[in-house]
Amino acid sequence: MKQLSSTKGEIAGMRAKLPITTFAVGLVLLVQGRAQTTEQIFPKGDLSAAKNHTGKIWLNELSEGDSTFDPSVAMATYDAGAKLDWHIHPGGQVLLITEGTGYYQERGKPVRIVHKGDVIKCAPGVEHWHGAAPNSGFAYIAVTPTQKGKTIWLEPVSEKDYESLKERSVRPNE
Amino acid sequence: MKQLSSTKGEIAGMRAKLPITTFAVGLVLLVQGRAQTTEQIFPKGDLSAAKNHTGKIWLNELSEGDSTFDPSVAMATYDAGAKLDWHIHPGGQVLLITEGTGYYQERGKPVRIVHKGDVIKCAPGVEHWHGAAPNSGFAYIAVTPTQKGKTIWLEPVSEKDYESLKERSVRPNE
Numbered sequence: 001m002k003q004l005s006s007t008k009g010e011i012a013g014m015r016a017k018l019p020i021t022t023f024a025v026g027l028v029l030l031v032q033g034r035a036q037t038t039e040q041i042f043p044k045g046d047l048s049a050a051k052n053h054t055g056k057i058w059l060n061e062l063s064e065g066d067s068t069f070d071p072s073v074a075m076a077t078y079d080a081g082a083k084l085d086w087h088i089h090p091g092g093q094v095l096l097i098t099e100g101t102g103y104y105q106e107r108g109k110p111v112r113i114v115h116k117g118d119v120i121k122c123a124p125g126v127e128h129w130h131g132a133a134p135n136s137g138f139a140y141i142a143v144t145p146t147q148k149g150k151t152i153w154l155e156p157v158s159e160k161d162y163e164s165l166k167e168r169s170v171r172p173n174e
Numbered sequence: 175m176k177q178l179s180s181t182k183g184e185i186a187g188m189r190a191k192l193p194i195t196t197f198a199v200g201l202v203l204l205v206q207g208r209a210q211t212t213e214q215i216f217p218k219g220d221l222s223a224a225k226n227h228t229g230k231i232w233l234n235e236l237s238e239g240d241s242t243f244d245p246s247v248a249m250a251t252y253d254a255g256a257k258l259d260w261h262i263h264p265g266g267q268v269l270l271i272t273e274g275t276g277y278y279q280e281r282g283k284p285v286r287i288v289h290k291g292d293v294i295k296c297a298p299g300v301e302h303w304h305g306a307a308p309n310s311g312f313a314y315i316a317v318t319p320t321q322k323g324k325t326i327w328l329e330p331v332s333e334k335d336y337e338s339l340k341e342r343s344v345r346p347n348e
Binding site for chain 2: 041042062063068069070071073091092094096098116117119121123124141143145
């Protein structure tokens with residue numbers, strides 16, 4: 001009987017825990033749902049093997065630019081802490097931030113902390129860099145005219161400069 | 175005692191239903207999460223008052239095109255059944271489908287049923303139309319060069335032609 005009563009007790013315990021477990025499972029599913037990104041609309045693409053960045057960046061060329069239809073349209077997905085080197089777009093670039101938090105900085109100007117939903121317009125010829133915040137993934141769709149020339153790559157962002165931004169990046173929705 | 179035993183029975187019944195209810199609530203929250211669209215990344219924008227479409231279409235100009243940075247980048251969100259008139263982009267257009275199911279048709283070609291995740295490249299000068307399927311909302315980000323001329327609007331898509339497509343649109347993920 002002790003065995004049975006113990007079993008009964010276990011069943012009662014399980015019953016009591018079932019709503020909590022079910023709710024927890026629901027919550028996990030919910031969080032997964034909310035975490036949906038454009039990555040689930042368009043594939044993340046291929047891990048970049050280029051030498052113009054530090055950290056992992058995935059690229060998906062959604063539409064190549066050519067002489068018939070100028071702008072390239074591409075998705076880029078950054079691991080937290082990944083960042084491009086300084087560079088110039090001869091035809092400029094528009095970035096539609098679709099996920100996370102990152103940095104955008106033009107030469108000689110303060111860094112901008114940018115978030116999902118922000119749109120950045122970088123004028124032709126302007127030296128700049130962009131990358132993920134140290135504590136957040138980051139993704140965008142980039143629209144880049146190609147017929148005025150290819151991207152000109154400059155030096156990497158110094159680790160010292162990037163480290164000095166860390167303090168700011170923890171502030172949400174700045 | 176009858177009252178009490180009835181209450182006990184009700185409580186037992188409620189206990190039995192609680193996991194189901196909790197799961198159902200979790201499922202609803204999950205579906206809401208999954209239903210997240212780019213609309214939650216970028217605002218839906220303003221209801222179009224233009225006369226070049228039937229049905230409700232919302233527009234959000236994310237980045238205007240000009241002589242410095244050519245392509246316009248805009249989000250469009252369609253009610254089920256909303257559709258643009260036939261038209262021509264002198265500089266072409268790329269559509270990144272971010273939500274739902276719609277139609278895309280170039281003059282003289284069969285209609286294409288397009289889905290979230292599809293990328294459509296419409297060459298400069300091609301007569302075409304696009305719109306939502308009758309049973310699905312539809313949204314995209316459009317990249318449209320502006321410096322080769324404004325969109326040329328033609329006649330509406332005939333209701334007869336649109337109605338004839340209805341049968342096809344119910345097939346998911348065609």
